[in-house]
Amino acid sequence: MKLALTLPRALPALSDRGYRAIALCVWAAAAGLSTWVVIQWMAPAPVVAQAMPADMSAQFQMDQSAEARLLGVETAGGLTPPSVSLMGVFAAGDGTGAAVLSIEGQPAQSKSVGDEVANGWTLDEVGPTFAVMGRSGQRVQLNLPVLQADPNLLKRAPE
Numbered sequence: 001m002k003l004a005l006t007l008p009r010a011l012p013a014l015s016d017r018g019y020r021a022i023a024l025c026v027w028a029a030a031a032g033l034s035t036w037v038v039i040q041w042m043a044p045a046p047v048v049a050q051a052m053p054a055d056m057s058a059q060f061q062m063d064q065s066a067e068a069r070l071l072g073v074e075t076a077g078g079l080t081p082p083s084v085s086l087m088g089v090f091a092a093g094d095g096t097g098a099a100v101l102s103i104e105g106q107p108a109q110s111k112s113v114g115d116e117v118a119n120g121w122t123l124d125e126v127g128p129t130f131a132v133m134g135r136s137g138q139r140v141q142l143n144l145p146v147l148q149a150d151p152n153l154l155k156r157a158p159e
Contacts (some may be wrong), residue, residue: 081133082118086142090127097126101142 014022022144087108098112101123111123117133121140127130129144
């Protein structure tokens with residue numbers, strides 16, 4: 001048995017011009033690759049901000065009720081209530097009376113029980129330290145703010 005070595009077919013012969021074109025393509029690809037590597041190497045590393053702890057995120061929640069009212073977003077019980085601050089009350093014993101309200105940051109104004117406050121919300125009830133607004137069965141209670149006394153004004157009475 002005789003073993004013979006068979007060589008694979010040879011590449012087709014190219015002219016000098018063909019070899020130069022191939023060499024130019026290889027050099028262009030190498031130059032492009034090296035440029036990309038240098039750009040990636042020189043680029044600054046991305047900076048990732050630390051996550052805010054869950055207990056801190058509660059301090060930074062935004063009140064979006066004004067935007068919701070502007071866009072007419074309905075909640076389960078009706079339109080979101082307006083931003084109202086209770087400044088004072090004139091209450092009778094039977095829930096009637098009036099309240100001094102600051103609506104949407106505007107100057108304070110007096111509203112009687114039954115008057116419209118804003119956006120269809122009416123003043124339903126006034127108590128000694130609170131007022132209740134209502135609309136379509138939904139009720140919101142506003143409480144008078146607790147005022148802190150100035151310790152410099154408090155003096156012990158002589159005994």
